[in-house]
Every structure is written in C-alpha cells, then in structure tokens.
Amino acid sequence: MSQSVDFDRVLNRQQSDSMKWRRYQGQDVIPMWVADMDFAAPDAVVEALQQRVAEGVYGYGVVPEGLPEALCAWYHRRYNWQIDPQWLVWLPGLVSGLHAVAKVFGEPGGGVMTHSPVYPPFLKVAERSEQQLIAVPMLEESGDGQWQLDLAAMAQQITPETRLFMFCNPHNPTGRVFRREELEQVAAFCLKHDLLICSDEIHCDLVLEPGLSHIPMASVSEAIAQRSITLLAPSKTFNIAGLACSVAVIPDAKLRRQFNQQMMGLMPHVNILGYVAAQAAYGSGEPWLEGLLDYLRENRRLLSEWLVQHPKLKMSLPEATFLGWIDFRAYDQSYPARWLLKEAGVALSEGADFGLPGFARINFGCPKAQLEQALARLDQVLL
C-alpha cells in the first residue's frame, strides 16, 4: 500500500542550511548533485521528532527500545535476511563506517580492493589507513547493457596483502542491482582470497526496476556472513541523512568485538534524534516509501526519454537509486559537471571524483518540475 504524498510539492531549500543548496546560494544554479532528495521526510518521522523535541531534555541517549527489532523486522520482511539484534553496531554515518572498517580490519601496507567507478569515499579509505588502493574498473555496459564487476581483473590484481573488499550494492553511481549469481561469485572470490567484505547497502530500499529485488550480501551464505560487515542506514531511503544514524551489521562476534574495542571513544554516539527518526521510519515509513518509489520511477522514465533525444549521451538505466550515471565523453569533456555548471547552471556530480572522468552523475530525487527545468537547461548546451 502506498501513501498519497505530494512529491510534486516544491520546497524552498534556498535559504536553508542544506549542503546541496547552500553551495550555490545566490547563484542561478539548480543543484542536482549530492545524494540528498528534495522531499520532506514521512509524516511519521516528522511527528516522532516533534514529540521527542517537545520533551525538552536531550541528555546522553541509548538505542531506543524497539529500534533494533524494527530494523530487523524491516530486513526480514523486505529481503528475507534474518539479522540478530546483537550483530548491530550503531554508527553516526556510513562514511565513518567505511573508514573505520579499513582502519580496524586492515593494517598499514595492506591492500583494499574495490570497484570503480564508485562513491568517492571508497577511493579514499585505503590512503587514510596507509594501505594500497586496488580499484578495479567495472565492465562497462557489457552483456545486458549494465555495468558489471570484472572478476577476472580482480583475480589478476589482488595482492597477498589484500585483506578487504569494499563493495557497493546497489551500486552508486551506476544504479546497478547485483544479481544472486554475481553476489555468489563475489562471495567465492572473497572466501578464496581470505578477504573480509564490507558491503555498503545504503541504497538497498531504492530498487526501481520491477521484478528485481535487493539481495543482502550477508544473506548469500553463512560462510560470507561470517566474513562480512554490512553498512546500512535509513538516511537515503527516507531522506534523513542530516540526522546521522546508521548501523554496521557484523555477525561474527570476534570481528564485532574488535570493531567495538578499537572504535570506543573515537566514534561518537548516534544523535538521539537520529534514533527516533530511524525507529519511526522503519516502523511506519513503508507506505511513504512505496509512494516515493513510484515517483522516482516516473522521474527515471523522464530522464531516459530525455536521453533518447541526446544520442551523444549514454546511460544504462539505473535499476536502483535516484542517481543517473551519464557518459558525456562524446562531448570531449573530461569534466562535464564543471562545464555544465558554467554553461547551463546545473550542478551535477563530477565523474572524475568517482574514478571515471568524462561522466557525470545526476540526482533525480526531486520534484518533477525541478528535473524538467534542469534538463531544459542542459538542452540549451547539449542540443
């Protein structure tokens, strides 16, 4: 059942403290970059926050009773993944989680493997923990026209020092939802090379392609579950990233203890309002989410129809996320986002930051009118 929500409503974020909008305040720029949607959170979340704020006391908090159960029920109901509440380690952010995993489970001189293009922090964690980055380019639009992992190249490039594989599923920026067979191959690769896998599944609730569903990496086999750290959050799903509440799922008790011990005192507590929002979202946000997914499917359709009018551009249809990964290389621009910001007044995310110059990422998680306006501006430069 979907909730009727007016996703067309244009919110004025120009004067707000939004990172997405503040960057271009006072300029004639439509921000279509950072992965933050221009929609209000579900009413249930707003009401729960209002109630908690009205208490007037904001001392140190603990994980609210019922939140772990609400999260576990969500993953069980939607993805058939049985999480034991004891496996949860609450974190103030997923990027902190990525860095923490590299620091705790890697060692200086070790190797961190990932795929590219990828969400930029993946490309930074190795350097920050004094390790070697092995970013293996994905195969571009081969086979079914979708981006794929290059397992043969991964096998060639792995080093004996590599301890960790950082995986993003659904994949930011391409929107790919990896299939069971691919996940099984990744699991086999990690087990064969004795790697831990850190699986960032922050976009898992945003699968747009009918007939596809997200498969949690740790649900693929017991063996990979015991080698996994899965990073999750309600932040992308319910547009509450500013409330900074996320969670690592670490089924293996020894790895969990190691993580908790090393992060003690370094990793701040989760904000009490973040917990409140997460509980309301997982408990009552599902009808809102169904409405959101319908709306995003329409925006995705609009974007792909627009692309048909631009044969020099290429994009494989994002199966998940509110992000489109567009190939601008036919325009001979290594930095198309920079170019289009200047020429069209539309702010996209630069592909080079994701490890692939010549591409740019568009965020279509916004009212349709905003998307249409941004595409019309791009037309003036691209047509």
Ligand SMILES: Cc1ncc(COP(=O)(O)O)c(C=O)c1O
């Ligand atoms: C794949 C992925 N991981 C992590 C994050 C950020 O998570 P957080 O804001 O919790 O640090 C994003 C945000 O866009 C993302 O796309």
